[in-house]
Structure formats: C-alpha cells, structure tokens
Amino acid sequence: MAPKPKTNRQGKSRFGLIWVAVLMLFVGELLFYTWCRVQCVRTGYAIAQESRKQKELKTLQNSLKIELARLKAPENIARIARTQLGLSMPDPQQIILVP
Numbered sequence: 603m604a605p606k607p608k609t610n611r612q613g614k615s616r617f618g619l620i621w622v623a624v625l626m627l628f629v630g631e632l633l634f635y636t637w638c639r640v641q642c643v644r645t646g647y648a649i650a651q652e653s654r655k656q657k658e659l660k661t662l663q664n665s666l667k668i669e670l671a672r673l674k675a676p677e678n679i680a681r682i683a684r685t686q687l688g689l690s691m692p693d694p695q696q697i698i699l700v701p
Contacts, residue, residue, distance in 0.1 A: 672678060683689040
C-alpha cells in the first residue's frame with residue numbers, strides 16, 4: 603500500500619498549530635518586556651527616593667556641623683558654665699600652682 607497523501611485538513615491543522623505557537627511566543631515576549639519595564643520604573647523611583655533622602659541627610663549633617671562649631675565656641679562654653687551650671691571664675695586665693 604502506498605502512503606496516503608496529506609489532506610488539506612492536516613496542512614491547515616499544522617499551520618494553525620504553528621500560528622498559535624508563534625502567537626503564544628509573541629504574547630510571552632510582550633509580557634516579559636512589560637515586566638522588565640515595570641521593574642525598571644520601580645528601580646528608578648527607588649533611586650530617586652534614596653537620592654532625596656541623601657540630600658536631606660546632607661543638609662542635616664551641614665546643620666549639625668554648624669551647630670557643633672557654635673557650641674564649641676569658647677564664649678558659648680563660658681556662658682553655659684555661668685548660667686546653666688552656676689560656675690564662676692576662681693578667686694586668686696583659690697588658685698593653687700603646681701610646680
């Protein structure tokens with residue numbers, strides 16, 4: 603017996619399967635691309651947020667440096683010692699010289 607020739611129906615079925623496979627591949631690729639873009643945007647937002655935090659922290663650091671310099675000033679230390687701690691300069695008879 604000779605093999606049966608392919609019918610038109612089998613050819614359409616195979617073409618339909620290939621078409622569905624290509625379409626599924628395209629949809630999968632589209633979903634993957636969309637996922638990648640969403641991740642990229644999320645990462646961009648996270649970077650922007652961390653950049654804002656860094657800027658705020660730099661500003662705070664500069665403010666603290668200025669405040670530290672102000673608090674280290676000798677006249678400020680003397681004022682705090684007199685007003686808050688109740689200290690005063692010693693009298694000459696209270697000073698003991700150590701040889």
